[in-house]
Amino acid sequence: MAFIHVPKPWQLPERVATSETAFLNRRKFLKAFTGFSIAGAALPLLGCQSQATEGDPLQGVVSLPADRNPTFVVSDRPLTNERVAATYNNFYEFGSNKHIWDEAQRLPTHPWQVEVTGLVKNPRTYDLDDLLKFDLEERVYRFRCVEAWSMVVPWIGFPMKVIMQQVEPTSQAKFVRFTSFYDRQITPGPSFPPSQFLPWPYTEGLRIEEMANDLAFFAVGIYGHTLPKQHGAPIRAVLPWKYGFKGAKSIVKIEFIDRQPATYWNTLAANEYKFESNVDPTVPHPRWSQARERLIGPDSEFTFTEVPTLPYNGYGEFVANLYT
Ligand SMILES: Nc1nc2c(c(=O)[nH]1)N[C@H]1C(S)=C(S)[C@@H](COP(=O)(O)O)O[C@H]1N2
Ligand SMILES: [Mo]
Numbered sequence: 001m002a003f004i005h006v007p008k009p010w011q012l013p014e015r016v017a018t019s020e021t022a023f024l025n026r027r028k029f030l031k032a033f034t035g036f037s038i039a040g041a042a043l044p045l046l047g048c049q050s051q052a053t054e055g056d057p058l059q060g061v062v063s064l065p066a067d068r069n070p071t072f073v074v075s076d077r078p079l080t081n082e083r084v085a086a087t088y089n090n091f092y093e094f095g096s097n098k099h100i101w102d103e104a105q106r107l108p109t110h111p112w113q114v115e116v117t118g119l120v121k122n123p124r125t126y127d128l129d130d131l132l133k134f135d136l137e138e139r140v141y142r143f144r145c146v147e148a149w150s151m152v153v154p155w156i157g158f159p160m161k162v163i164m165q166q167v168e169p170t171s172q173a174k175f176v177r178f179t180s181f182y183d184r185q186i187t188p189g190p191s192f193p194p195s196q197f198l199p200w201p202y203t204e205g206l207r208i209e210e211m212a213n214d215l216a217f218f219a220v221g222i223y224g225h226t227l228p229k230q231h232g233a234p235i236r237a238v239l240p241w242k243y244g245f246k247g248a249k250s251i252v253k254i255e256f257i258d259r260q261p262a263t264y265w266n267t268l269a270a271n272e273y274k275f276e277s278n279v280d281p282t283v284p285h286p287r288w289s290q291a292r293e294r295l296i297g298p299d300s301e302f303t304f305t306e307v308p309t310l311p312y313n314g315y316g317e318f319v320a321n322l323y324t
Pocket of ligand 2: 090244
């Protein structure tokens with residue numbers, strides 16, 4: 001909640017950038033889309049985010065053994081406690097608070113298919129079982145949200161380039177677009193502002209060369225088992241050198257296209273959520289510095305260590321060459 005803040009009248013709206021969550025409560029946004037006054041309206045949303053205490057945040061997961069890839073370990077920070085990671089999430093399809101794990105249990109994950117289409121030689125629709133048959137590996141990655149909190153998470157999955165090798169993007173394919181599951185009945189979005197004004201479904205994208213990089217990863221598991229729904233079951237993107245919002249959850253479609261796609265947060269606020277969005281301590285978010293971050297935990301979301309943010313989140317050796 002540290003970044004949620006009511007703009008002072010003397011601050012220009014263009015300069016009042018907020019966190020992803022607070023963005024949805026912005027005066028400008030509310031006016032533009034609803035005509036409602038923010039007074040009172042945003043308070044219930046911000047004030048009633050009690051942490052659900054019933055049920056098990058790890059319900060429904062199944063063991064998913066995979067060897068740890070020794071290239072992708074994190075030695076400068078401890079692993080975040082699994083229950084902390086599983087109860088502090090961003091998943092706007094279910095609402096705009098962090099304690100969304102129990103609402104996210106409504107996500108139907110069986111059966112699940114991922115359609116891979118567009119500018120490819122071999123378009124293909126994968127059943128989840130096909131994806132689980134790939135060589136799975138565990139990678140411990142730093143995870144940095146644009147809101148300036150971070151964690152360290154052991155993902156299980158496979159490099160994105162494995163899918164590229166199978167479908168073979170054509171020479172016209174320059175970008176890829178990921179689309180998340182969306183069904184208005186099941187994923188109601190935030191209660192306020194009204195969800196119908198948000199650019200659903202959640203989409204994200206990469207340049208082809210970024211996707212082909214070894215770091216770009218599809219996760220089907222975490223902490224030794226399948227993904228709990230709130231982490232984006234059954235398959236989500238993990239791009240550790242970029243801000244967390246680039247990693248679309250619960251992916252149903254992967255399209256290879258010839259131009260940069262419109263994406264969810266970039267459509268809402270292009271100046272705050274850039275398409276590229278590499279982690280960069282020298283480029284402040286319009287309203288806060290990105291030089292440091294709150295490393296959550298390791299054992300509680302209420303304790304954190306402030307640490308310097310690393311260029312490319314510490315992954316420059318893998319990706320810096322993509323941006324020269
Ligand atoms: N479909 C979808 N994907 C999403 C989001 C979302 O709201 N919907 N939130 C993003 C943001 S802002 C972050 S920081 C990460 C959070 O992932 P986690 O909850 O598994 O830690 O997911 C990203 N992927
Ligand atoms: Mo985020």
